[in-house]
Amino acid sequence: MRIVIAEDSVLLRAGLTKLLADGGFDVVDAVADAEQLLRAVAEHRPDLALIDVRMPPTHTDEGIRAALVIRHQFPAVAVLVLSQYVEERYATDLLSVRTSGVGYLLKDRVAQVSDFLAALHRVAAGGTALDPEVVAQLLVRHRQDPMDRLTPRELEVLRLMAEGRSNHGIVDTLKVSHSAVEKYITSILSKLDLPPTDADHRRVLAVLRFLRI
């Protein structure tokens, strides 16, 4: 799997390159700012771009803006953004284009090597990886909507769906049975007024509604 890394800290860039190479990824380029990143993506057309949010020259949200450009111009390239702090506003920006092939994680998560590599694989395969912190932030927004009808347990399940987990992942996290998870999801879909037409789409729609996008 081919990857481009954009990270301005030399130390971290080298570390990430090694981590990904050891993890079986093919790091085709590692750059230090958003401009070089866009050039590298245009040139190499990687499967995934791993991007730091704060990069030169302004050290604010260059990474997010570059990620948005990539999502618009190169829909085939999955994007995983890393940041010292994760902010729901950046997440909604990222997800506003497409909800597949996108990830937004705290930088700390790279220390949990196997989880991080799993998230990378998931995003590259067209899935999502949202940091639990982002999901928690999205939950505090004030709103009057069908979401209020969900039970705490159903919200928890929906939250794990939003983080990008499969049914299997939810079973592992919540330590409940497969059938229970399926029951929760059916209940969520009916409470959110998503009639049964195509199972996969309904699942994405539920997550979208949950994230208010």
Add this chain to the structure above:
Amino acid sequence: MTSVETAVPRRAGALRTVLSGLWSARTWRATLHALAGLPLGVAAFALTCGLPVGAGYSAIWSLLYASGDDLALTTLFVVLTVTATLSLPRVVRGLSAVQRRRFRALLDVEIPPSHGWWRQFGYHVLSLFIGVSGAAAVAVCWSATLLAWAEPAYLVLAAPALVAAPWVARVVARADTAAARALLGPSRNEELSVRVETLSRSRAEVVAATDAERRRIERDLHDGAQQRLVSLAMNLGMARANLTDLPAPARQAIVEAHDEATQALAELREFVRGLHPAVLDDRGLDAALSGIAARAPVPVRVAVSVPDRCSPVVEAVAYFVVSEALTNIARHAHASRAEVTVDRVADRLRVVVTDDGRGGATPGGGTGLHGLAQRAASVDGTFALHSPAGGPTTVTVELPCGS
């Protein structure tokens, strides 16, 4: 012996004082100042009182009693009266400027400008008397000295005048300075308002400087310590994942180091974010508040409606007010939920934090509410607390958006 020894220097000291008084530049400047006060005082009195009153009196007299032949003269008097009265404010300001220059040039005394028109007018009326009496006193003292020069027989008379002259000149200068300070300088009210302005400006600068310093520290930690720690945690994570064939104690050490590093990262992140959230500059208060609300131990709902952003300093104050209020709620309120509402009403940003806790909070109770009030006050904001025993508690902070 001792009495002689002390008497001689004392006498020499007195003589030196007299001579130094005569030679000192201050004496001569005071003398010049007093002499210059005479023509200025006369001119000021003439322009501010003599001319308008005289012309007015003449005009009224002419209008009442003059014959038709004197129409030209009557008209002149009327025109003069009107002109002199109308130009009085400008004349007073001009004279004040000249007098201030006299004090600055001759005495090195700075009289700050004032807007009190009547007080300045008062000084110009008074300056005739100060000018005449001051110049006369100084002139008499020095001319007695000149008299002794011409006729040594008058030396007995002239000597005391000579000794007194410097002090008379200085006393006149001091009295004139006191009058000018009181009447030409700013009044107590004006001084206070200038002081208030200076103080609020310097306080605003201190608040802005503290804010800038927080941002700088946040940036430094973000670019330095945090990146290194992530790198360390990542390397330890790789070691933990790959070095599976190590002896148990070595493996245990790696596992512990990895956990420690991860923990340190999380703590540092909390701390750095508490210094200044970068997203606040980038996306504003609404975006930044969801971060602290999400991390509060009590479930929090956030509703922010700020269509136009306030100044960065006010946004930072509002952010920290919410952050501290939520910390307070977690520590003291025994609440099950909280709500944060921020909206902008005209030019004021209103921050309301409510919880469903036990209430009974007081700003002096060591609960951090005092700090909240101080934060609000730092930008001229207001702080209100409503917390009946049994709850609920509402903290309302209003901040002016511009500062």
